[in-house]
Amino acid sequence: MKRHVLISAIGTTLDVGKGPDRWSRWRPTVSLHQHEDLLIERTILLYGRRATTLSKLLADDIALVSPETEVERVLFDPRDPWDFEEVYEALSAFARERDFDPAADDTLIHLTTGTHVFQICAFLLAESRHIPGKLIQSSPPAKKEALPGNYSIIDLDLSRYDRLAQRFESEREEGTSFLRGGIETRNAAYGAMIDRMEKVAVRSTAPLLLTGPTGAGKSVLARRLYELKRARHVVEGEFVRLNCATLRGEETVPQLFGQKRGWHGAASERRGLLRAADKGVLFLDEIEQLGPDDQALLLDAVETGRFYPLGADRPSESRFQLIAGTSENLARLVADGSFRADLYARLNLWTFRLPGLAERREDIEANLELELTKATREAGGKIALAADARAAYLRFATDPAAPWSGNFRDLAASASRMATLAERGRVTKGLVEEECALLRRQWAGTARDEDADVIAAAIGDPEAASRLDRFDLVQLADVIRVCQTSRTLSEAGRVLFAASRKKKASANDADRLKKYLARFGLEFGELSV
CATH class of the missing domain: 3.40.50.10770 (Hypothetical protein VC1899 like domain (Restriction endonuclease-like))
Structure with a gap:
């Protein structure tokens, strides 16, 4: 004994x-x-x-x-x-x-x-x-x-402690489910990112950077992060959101940092968004739109919790967590001098790239159900997809040819249109076919302009696309996009040459891709995230 x-x-x-x-x-x-x-x-x-x-x-x-x-x-x-x-x-x-x-x-x-x-x-x-x-x-x-x-x-x-540990694990899973919007993702990379994000959300108030294409859901996720933090008592203040692209010249400083009463005839004091976010979360979307001086002021406020409203001779204080959003490659903007390296270094502690809808095709069905549920609430009635209509829509939506250039905004708009036009709350196969045709026309109208923008940004020449044949323009734009979302040259090569490499005894995809990029004066290191 x-x-x-x-x-x-x-x-x-x-x-x-x-x-x-x-x-x-x-x-x-x-x-x-x-x-x-x-x-x-x-x-x-x-x-x-x-x-x-x-x-x-x-x-x-x-x-x-x-x-x-x-x-x-x-x-x-x-x-x-x-x-x-x-x-x-x-x-x-x-x-x-x-x-x-x-x-x-x-x-x-x-x-x-x-x-x-x-x-x-x-x-x-x-x-x-x-x-x-x-x-x-x-x-x-x-x-x-x-x-x-x-x-x-x-x-x-023993089991009593195990039950307690399981309770905490259950709460963690509830947090990740909340960040995913209640959808159990089938995309392993996205699921791993959400798991990591949940840990960071409840353990840290350091700045956080959300990147990814327009429409990938950065604004929605930023609010969910705030609500999770609020529920776990990490923050107690408000969620304050601003799209920096809406700022105009001299309005930037007073809108962000506030303005003293009487400054240039101001009838009242302007509080500013930083003070409004005290003890809470400030989400600045399209942060790359801030000018260099405003970036410097923001960095100082993040690091010290103090800043000067316009016209003030005494600092104001605010302790907030900054979440920044961007669809741009900030590292590239730092390299060309349009974004401050010190602010990027501060934001880059926790960076999460949200994949576009085309990168999460296995989750389209669940997200379609979510969007139809939202549309049902707005329409005030039950909306249902007929079985053949569902199959037809999912075949179209998950096909690699569907670019989903607007990402989740495209999907939400599509669900809303079908819900609105559904007769007696039933979406038929005919209605789905009309919707798919509409999406094809929309994407065809914007694809060339988007491809041209991608090439112009990568080469650094606004007129680069105009000197390319349509064949080269479409191909080069796709190659650039794959490189921008790949970690290594070899990984990008495996994606681009997936079919042909199966027929070879040995593949040298990285060398093929390197030579292709060189034709246009590009290197993988300039394109990858």
């Missing part, structure tokens, strides 16, 4: 007692040895230098109430008992120096005495098995005559 070994930090308030009267008081360390159903064979008393005398008295009293107990007094004296780092290191050192024998000893770690910092550190070391033992908590009796009180033992390896 295993022997019970107790580790207990002396409680300099609860364990104190002098004279005969001390036996009428509940003293956790001594009382724990008075339970008839708990025989403690060995006790390790952790004490600080100021409690040396008290530690001797407790050892003597334990010997009186439990002669079978061997008491070892161990000096445990971190400089600051309220400093987590010091206490954890001191307790870790104690654990490293001990030769624990789980096969022979049932170690109990007393969590009733010691500072709260000690108790938390002891829990962490028990949970990580640095101290291989169980937790024991003692409590005073309801009536004095009911000494020695009560105790409970918590085994972190």
